[in-house]
Amino acid sequence: MASSATRRTAPSPAPAAPTAVSAPPRVGEQIQRLRMERKLTLDDLSRAAGVSKSMLSEIERDKANPTIAVAWRLTNALGVSLDQLFASQRTHETIAVSGPHEIPTLDGHEAKYQLRVWGPIELAGKFEWYELTLQPGGALVSNAHEPGTREHLTVLHGSMEIEADGEAKRLKAADTARYQADVPHAIRNAGKTEAKALLVVIHG
Template structure:
């Protein structure tokens, strides 16, 4: 078991190095395409020149927040920056039976895990459906984590440390989820929402 564990760790490390190297090449290619110096990209993105240089040389693994800032400065989607092969289109499909489902303790709220496994340590997102009165009680996530609940149908409320806020169709609640929190589907109609959890690894340097 110990040998298998070491082999798996080496495989993960090698995979991370490949992704990091491709990311650095992508950042450098885009920067040069816009005729930007390291200093100019640093000024536009808010990312230190030294960090950008390390990323391009494959000497560091940047956080999602850093990648997002660079993608904004380079006017490209973060998905494109993270693409493993720049020259080829990327399309991945998950079938309905392969999509994991979480169910609240009361059985009235269901969360389909639609997030990408490659970003699970940074970003998690779910398709939430609920019967009226459904309640989802969650433990605290890592310190510094933030959750976003965008209501597509119905009405939801979020309670944290005794503070309650409500959102209806078309509205979004953003809140710290590094403490116990509760999501409820309120009103007489079923509800649907998209829930995105941005973990510490993404929101903190």
Template structure:
């Protein structure tokens, strides 16, 4: 079986909410997700962020992986399938300064081990991170522009095509000191 779209999360949330006999307003209050946002999600008019999905699944007493995996039917042929996520359905997060956007490319069920992102950073952008779990490493490959990476006392400038691999269990940052937008792929490997 070939899947051509991601799970219908909104339909599933509505179904579970109805099973638990919760109104939109009750789930909104319980999850701290606005009633209008919840309505849009259930009607498939917007795609929730990972943070919103987390809040909703915690409020519904379920694992986020169950919500995302429940549409996967047995294909009867050994489990071979293709998961297809449309570009507009890829969740994004932004840095505190709003100048760095990270598209979350990795599946949610691997988030504790491996994360990967398509990163876009405007001039002057800064992605400042506290140290992650001990032993965590980041791998950053610049696709377009230039970026500066610093961890501890070491700082390095990366140009298009360059890759930096560095310890990410200490405070570190990525900065665009240039006058042009930069794009990179970032992979975070946890121990």
């Protein structure tokens, strides 16, 4: 989501101090350390988590960032929570700011979609929100989530079509759809221009 702030003009503005950019969390190093502590090979963890060995190797070498679903499977296989995975990298700040490079992003090139994971990692599987971008002809197709799960989709620009349990609705910019997500469902861009939306998932 984008936000705007009102600019205040001071009588004698001082030069702005450079903003410090923090390094992205080294998730791969953490996963590798946990795996080795448990005396697991790449093959062992790959099979236990249902993640391909090549993907796991890329993640451990910090060549790729795991999606929220992949991180969830890896931490479950390692016997830790997502929160614990990042615990050692956190500082006790009153206000924690994440830069663009720290936001996990899932690209579905063939399906022509991009999901940016705006929700904090510790709420994964409970309450999640994403920025969904669909290219023309793109679709995000999902299997049924846990019973009672609902999704809330607000179109920011462009138009999208929601399909859930055999019913379909067309949405234009500023429209919001609320629907069951414990059934097979899909979000599609049937238009000719890029479409973007805020997607909120509340798990059952």
